[in-house]
Amino acid sequence: MTIYRDKNGNMWQGDNIKDKGNFVSSSSELSEEAIEASLPALSEQMSGLKEAMVLWKRDGLKLTTREERKRRWEICLSCPALTPKGRCTKCGCYMRLKTKLAGQICPLDKW
Numbered sequence: 001m002t003i004y005r006d007k008n009g010n011m012w013q014g015d016n017i018k019d020k021g022n023f024v025s026s027s028s029e030l031s032e033e034a035i036e037a038s039l040p041a042l043s044e045q046m047s048g049l050k051e052a053m054v055l056w057k058r059d060g061l062k063l064t065t066r067e068e069r070k071r072r073w074e075i076c077l078s079c080p081a082l083t084p085k086g087r088c089t090k091c092g093c094y095m096r097l098k099t100k101l102a103g104q105i106c107p108l109d110k111w
């Protein structure tokens with residue numbers, strides 16, 4: 001199950017963003033349970049975190065520039081995979097943090 005966000009901030013639950021599926025709520029009303037259910041399994045989140053740390057270390061544990069951080073964050077903000085609390089439903093990461101770390105990749109190759 002995936003929860004998508006349309007350009008108006010409304011949340012939809014379904015298999016495909018084109019179909020939209022069932023209306024869940026406006027972004028401000030989305031429950032913690034619905035957000036949790038849209039995230040990858042905990043084991044996948046752990047493996048994603050490990051991969052992110054390996055990539056960060058490989059890139060010298062550097063932080064991104066302010067411009068790069070802003071560029072990444074703006075892409076995430078327009079992405080339906082971002083939850084209202086700033087987590088990516090594709091990797092489970094907290095994007096406010098991940099956008100600051102050098103060497104990271106978007107699981108959908110958007111940045």
Ligand code: SF4
Nearest residue numbers: 076079081088106110
């Ligand atoms: S990391 Fe990629 S998939 Fe995840 S919210 Fe950002 S743009 Fe979307």
